[in-house]
Amino acid sequence: MNGLLDSLWRHFDVTVAILLFGIGFTTLLLHTNLIKKIIGLNIMETATFLFLTSQGYIANRAAPILMEGTRAVSGYVNPIPSGLVLTGIVVSVSVTAVMLALTIRLYRRYHTLDIDSMTLMMKGEDE
Amino acid sequence: MQLVQNVPFFSIMLSMVSAIVTPVLPRRAAKWLSVGVVAAVVCLHIWFVPFMISYGGSYNYMMGHFPAPWGNELRAGLLEAAIALALSVVMLLSQLAGLNKLQRQIDPPKQGFFYVMCNLVMAGMLALVYTNDLFTAYVFIEILALSSCALMVARQLGHTMVASMRYMILSLLGSGLVLIAIALTYNLTGHLLMENIHDVIAVYAANGEYALPITVIIGLFIAGIAIKCGVFPFHMWLPDAYAYSTSAASAVLSSVVSKAYFFLLVKIFYRVIGIDVIMSDMALNLMLVLGISSMIIGSLGAIRCLDIRRMVAYSSVSQMGYLFAWVGLGSEVGVAAAMFHMVVHAMCKSMLFLSVSPLCDASGDSKRFIDLRGAGYRYVVPGITFTLGALSMVGIPILGGFFSKIFFAEAAISGTGWVQVALLAALALSTLLNAFYFMHTVMGLYRKPRQGYEPQPFIKSALAAAALVVFGVVNLAIGFFAKDIISFITAGLQTFA
Numbered sequence: 026m027n028g029l030l031d032s033l034w035r036h037f038d039v040t041v042a043i044l045l046f047g048i049g050f051t052t053l054l055l056h057t058n059l060i061k062k063i064i065g066l067n068i069m070e071t072a073t074f075l076f077l078t079s080q081g082y083i084a085n086r087a088a089p090i091l092m093e094g095t096r097a098v099s100g101y102v103n104p105i106p107s108g109l110v111l112t113g114i115v116v117s118v119s120v121t122a123v124m125l126a127l128t129i130r131l132y133r134r135y136h137t138l139d140i141d142s143m144t145l146m147m148k149g150e151d152e
Numbered sequence: 153m154q155l156v157q158n159v160p161f162f163s164i165m166l167s168m169v170s171a172i173v174t175p176v177l178p179r180r181a182a183k184w185l186s187v188g189v190v191a192a193v194v195c196l197h198i199w200f201v202p203f204m205i206s207y208g209g210s211y212n213y214m215m216g217h218f219p220a221p222w223g224n225e226l227r228a229g230l231l232e233a234a235i236a237l238a239l240s241v242v243m244l245l246s247q248l249a250g251l252n253k254l255q256r257q258i259d260p261p262k263q264g265f266f267y268v269m270c271n272l273v274m275a276g277m278l279a280l281v282y283t284n285d286l287f288t289a290y291v292f293i294e295i296l297a298l299s300s301c302a303l304m305v306a307r308q309l310g311h312t313m314v315a316s317m318r319y320m321i322l323s324l325l326g327s328g329l330v331l332i333a334i335a336l337t338y339n340l341t342g343h344l345l346m347e348n349i350h351d352v353i354a355v356y357a358a359n360g361e362y363a364l365p366i367t368v369i370i371g372l373f374i375a376g377i378a379i380k381c382g383v384f385p386f387h388m389w390l391p392d393a394y395a396y397s398t399s400a401a402s403a404v405l406s407s408v409v410s411k412a413y414f415f416l417l418v419k420i421f422y423r424v425i426g427i428d429v430i431m432s433d434m435a436l437n438l439m440l441v442l443g444i445s446s447m448i449i450g451s452l453g454a455i456r457c458l459d460i461r462r463m464v465a466y467s468s469v470s471q472m473g474y475l476f477a478w479v480g481l482g483s484e485v486g487v488a489a490a491m492f493h494m495v496v497h498a499m500c501k502s503m504l505f506l507s508v509s510p511l512c513d514a515s516g517d518s519k520r521f522i523d524l525r526g527a528g529y530r531y532v533v534p535g536i537t538f539t540l541g542a543l544s545m546v547g548i549p550i551l552g553g554f555f556s557k558i559f560f561a562e563a564a565i566s567g568t569g570w571v572q573v574a575l576l577a578a579l580a581l582s583t584l585l586n587a588f589y590f591m592h593t594v595m596g597l598y599r600k601p602r603q604g605y606e607p608q609p610f611i612k613s614a615l616a617a618a619a620l621v622v623f624g625v626v627n628l629a630i631g632f633f634a635k636d637i638i639s640f641i642t643a644g645l646q647t648f649a
Binding site: 069147 | 290
């Protein structure tokens with residue numbers, strides 16, 4: 026037990042990422058309000074990005090950005106995970122935009138944000 | 153490097169560029185550009201596949217001539233080229249056969265965007281088939297998810313909007329899991345290119361290191377892709393989405409998008425993790441369980457339907473289940489059978505969706521079985537193609553579906569213990585249920601209409617009928633050349649790793 030706590034503390038960034046992912050995941054799945062679902066989705070994705078970035082971080086090294094001369098390779102953190110996270114953020118922004126657009130559409134049609142009552146109303150209507 | 157070797161890159165770029173150009177074009181031009189690009193990709197692949205057969209092996213294509221750690225790579229092999237050709241043919245025929253219907257169902261100003269999404273789906277499919285880089289795969293998974301969501305809502309009904317919301321939610325969970333799997337893989341191996349990861353994991357497996365993380369990675373990939381494909385516990389969005397979106401969209405979603413995801417999963421198994429590691433890993437049982445439950449639940453769902461398109465949609469759930477179950481079996485024969493069925497199902501399910509919608513038109517725009525009685529006489533060509541597709545799905549000899557069932561049964565017999573029993577039982581039960589609901593529908597199509605039914609005039613489209621005839625011919629051809637196709641797939645799988 027002590028060993029587990031110790032390793033959780035040693036990798037506390039990963040621990041936080043997993044906790045955030047769990048929070049996001051449950052919000053996305055269990056809430057019926059669409060806006061809350063989208064918030065949950067964003068928390069979940071942020072957790073993934075935190076996990077990715079923390080894997081590329083090496084203590085006491087600088088970000089791999091070119092400013093006033095270069096250092097040796099050993100002076101920088103691993104840039105690949107940061108690059109992946111940047112791509113991931115772009116993806117997440119566009120996904121959020123599409124979800125919000127759909128939410129607006131649905132709200133205009135059903136005047137509610139609750140997906141369960143939407144489904145009920147939808148079942149009543151034919152084509 | 154010969155010119156023909158650029159085909160994978162050209163096809164992806166062609167689809168991407170046309171997706172950018174299409175929105176500013178007038179509607180007619182947009183339509184023909186979109187269809188033309190797909191046709192061009194088909195032609196390029198008709199040129200490319202014979203080249204790959206004579207070339208024998210596979211090659212890596214560096215984008216922009218940057219070597220591995222900096223540049224992005226594509227990989228072309230026998231199997232990739234053939235699957236890309238098959239799925240592009242499905243895409244082309246689906247677009248042609250659904251064109252008339254979608255012009256009536258989608259608001260005219262929005263039609264341009266439908267064609268954009270078709271091009272994006274095409275680009276995403278080709279990229280997933282050809283990519284040699286895990287992260288590129290992730291990006292295109294998301295592009296495919298967004299564009300297929302847009303295809304669903306192109307016809308704006310309450311059903312499609314709610315279904316696409318559910319699809320987005322599940323789909324994003326799925327891509328989240330895939331992204332974590334990719335992050336873990338990178339963490340473990342320090343690479344994103346498939347070959348490099350494969351080499352490192354082979355060393356780990358030989359030394360017995362990191363067994364648990366590798367199992368977790370495989371499980372995450374399976375769960376992520378299973379959500380995307382709409383396999384049993386994750387299929388809630390599927391019936392509404394396929395039943396209410398326009399017929400071309402349903403055909404593309406069921407036959408191109410979910411097949412591209414499935415191919416990616418097989419590719420990850422062979423080229424990233426390594427098939428030997430996969431076969432001995434317990435995470436594969438997850439796939440088996442998902443597959444078998446999906447086979448049964450999908451068929452049961454289809455039987456309960458009163459509406460022909462929902463029935464075809466539920467049948468998709470059960471057919472995706474076959475693919476998952478037989479890859480989950482954990483033998484090369486099983487994977488080959490699943491790949492064969494993937495092609496059969498792609499051709500067949502798109503044909504079914506596209507035959508259903510003219511039949512509904514001929515029945516006063518109703519999808520209910522009771523109104524569809526006699527529709528096979530009112531509109532002959534779709535009636536015949538639906539019957540053909542239904543017979544193939546049930547597994548009547550000389551059609552493709554019959555050979556998939558034979559290959560499935562052969563592969564299942566090579567399994568061990570309870571796996572063998574479970575797979576054979578599921579195959580038998582699911583075939584029985586398939587036969588029940590498909591034959592019931594086909595007989596309904598050729599029954600006398602209910603009393604007092606007055607046939608209404610409807611629009612016939614020559615283009616759709618012609619595309620359906622080509623679909624029928626392709627499906628018959630798959631049946632005739634089944635033995636050659638399966639030996640081709642087996643040879644392709646051997647050069648895959």
